[in-house]
Structure formats: structure tokens, C-alpha cells
Amino acid sequence: MAPLVWFITGGNSGFGLLLAQHALAKGDTVIATARSVAKFPKALQTSSAVLKQIEMTASEAEISGIIDDIVEKHGRIDVLVNNAGFGHVGAVEEISSQEARYQFDVNFFGLYNFTRAAIPHMRKQGSGVIVQLSSGAGLLGGPGGAVYCASKFAVEGLTESMASELQPFGIRVHLVEPGIFRTNFLKPAAEGRNMGQKKEGYVDIGSAMGAIHGSQPGNPQLGVERIYELVTGTGMAAGLQDQLRMPMGSDCYGMLKKRRWLCSVRPLRSLKRSRPARIIRQTISA
Numbered sequence: 092m093a094p095l096v097w098f099i100t101g102g103n104s105g106f107g108l109l110l111a112q113h114a115l116a117k118g119d120t121v122i123a124t125a126r127s128v129a130k131f132p133k134a135l136q137t138s139s140a141v142l143k144q145i146e147m148t149a150s151e152a153e154i155s156g157i158i159d160d161i162v163e164k165h166g167r168i169d170v171l172v173n174n175a176g177f178g179h180v181g182a183v184e185e186i187s188s189q190e191a192r193y194q195f196d197v198n199f200f201g202l203y204n205f206t207r208a209a210i211p212h213m214r215k216q217g218s219g220v221i222v223q224l225s226s227g228a229g230l231l232g233g234p235g236g237a238v239y240c241a242s243k244f245a246v247e248g249l250t251e252s253m254a255s256e257l258q259p260f261g262i263r264v265h266l267v268e269p270g271i272f273r274t275n276f277l278k279p280a281a282e283g284r285n286m287g288q289k290k291e292g293y294v295d296i297g298s299a300m301g302a303i304h305g306s307q308p309g310n311p312q313l314g315v316e317r318i319y320e321l322v323t324g325t326g327m328a329a330g331l332q333d334q335l336r337m338p339m340g341s342d343c344y345g346m347l348k349k350r351r352w353l354c355s356v357r358p359l360r361s362l363k364r365s366r367p368a369r370i371i372r373q374t375i376s377a
Contacts, residue, residue, distance in 0.1 A: 270340025
């Protein structure tokens with residue numbers, strides 16, 4: 092297989108960093124972004140990776156410019172990985188509309204703009220893979236995670252629709268849905284950041300989440316190996332290139348199972364005598 096050209100947002104930490112290092116070890120070309128080049132660890136700064144500084148909230152023109160520049164210099168982008176993101180923790184009443192908008196600006200609109208900028212190039216080359224780092228929180232909402240979950244639900248809906256649109260052009264789209272992995276995602280909660288304005292009476296979900304930082308069950312290195320295999324059609328993911336979703340972690344599989352139950356059983360039970368219910372039942376079983 093010829094070396095691939097990867098473009099990874101949020102390549103300075105978590106899955107983004109580990110995936111960048113894994114792809115480099117495989118002999119691929121990696122372009123990684125972060126809010127500041129200084130945020131990249133030394134191991135990546137001294138590697139062959141191309142490091143770019145750009146905010147997820149940058150303008151469409153800035154984002155298109157950086158994608159166009161990469162294609163001009165490297166000839167193509169084979170894989171776009173939208174990894175960058177963060178999570179506000181708190182009840183709806185505790186998170187301001189300004190904080191909620193910023194959550195969407197980073198997690199949804201940033202992803203949206205990078206995706207839109209890459210699609211024309213992938214259509215022109217007749218191939219490409221777009222990997223959206225969603226979350227188990229994009230499958231099932233929970234207390235204290237409403238705004239973050241909403242942003243990931245938006246990513247899920249966008250990507251489901253986009254997969255059908257881009258398939259005729261030879262572009263594959265995947266949703267990677269990690270459960271709880273040992274990345275720095277919970278570090279802000281452990282440090283009391285991104286937790287909104289506390290209101291009396293609510294359970295302190297943020298502190299509970301922060302308390303498990305560093306002891307999450309999921310191994311992120313194994314996670315990125317599965318992502319790489321999904322993109323390349325190798326290893327445990329051989330033959331799975333037509334799959335939209337890749338849940339990762341036993342907790343995420345539980346969320347997916349519960350989501351399916353909520354979406355099918357409850358609505359059908361309440362609408363079982365109506366014609367729309369029969370249509371829904373047929374759609375789910377198809």
C-alpha cells in the first residue's frame with residue numbers, strides 16, 4: 092500500500108497525537124493541527140510531521156487556505172481526521188448560552204468547516220476517507236453532559252447524511268465513537284475547568300468525572316490501532332470499510348445497545364396502533 096497523507100486536527104494530544112505517531116511509524120505523511128505549535132510534544136516537533144497552528148474557530152477562509160496549501164504541497168489528502176474537541180460539563184441551567192455556542196463552534200462548526208474544505212479535493216481525486224471522532228456521548232445523553240452530548244449528536248447526524256452524499260465519489264466516511272479512554276479529555280474536569288456556573292441542588296457530575304481521570308478503562312493506543320486498521324482495511328477491521336460506525340470500548344457498546352432500545356421499543360409501544368409506527372418498525376428491522 093502506498094503511503095497515505097493524513098490531516099489530523101487536535102494532533103497535539105489524545106487520540107489525535109497517538110494516531111499521528113502511529114501513522115508516522117507506518118511511513119505515512121502526517122499533517123497535524125493544534126491551537127499553538129508549542130502545544131505539540133517534543134517527540135512530534137522533532138518528527139517528520141508537518142505541524143500547523145490553527146484554531147477550530149478559525150474562519151472558513153483560513154481553514155480552506157490551510158487545506159489548499161497542504162494539497163498544493165503534498166498533492167492530496169487521503170485521510171481527514173476531525174479529532175479536535177472538548178467538553179463542557181454541567182447541567183443545562185449551569186451552562187450559559189455563550190458557553191454552549193462555543194462548544195458547538197469547536198466540536199461541530201470547526202469539524203464542519205474542515206470537512207467542507209477537504210471534500211472538493213477528495214472529489215477531484217476520486218477517493219478519500221473522513222474520520223469523525225464522535226463519542227459514546229453522541230449515542231446517549233446523560234446528566235451533566237447536555238451541551239457536549241448535543242454537539243456530538245449534531246456530528247452524528249451530519250456524518251450519517253454526508254456518508255450517503257459522498258459514497259458515489261469514492262469517499263468513505265466513518266464515525267469513531269469512543270467510550271471512556273485514558274486520554275486527557277477529563278483533565279479539565281479534574282482541574283475544575285469547563286464546568287459552568289454551579290447551581291445549588293445539582294449533583295456535581297464534573298467532580299465525579301474528574302475523579303476518574305487517569306484510571307479510565309480504555310487503552311487509547313489500542314484505540315488508534317483500530318482506527319488505523321479501519322482506514323486502511325487491515326487487521327481486525329479488514330472487510331469493515333463499508334461500516335459507518337466504529338464504537339470503541341465496552342461501555343460504548345452498552346450505550347449503543349441502550350440507544351437502539353430507546354429509539355425502537357418505547358416509540359413503537361406508544362404508537363403501536365398508528366400507521367407511522369409500522370413504518371418505523373419496518374425501517375428499524377430492515
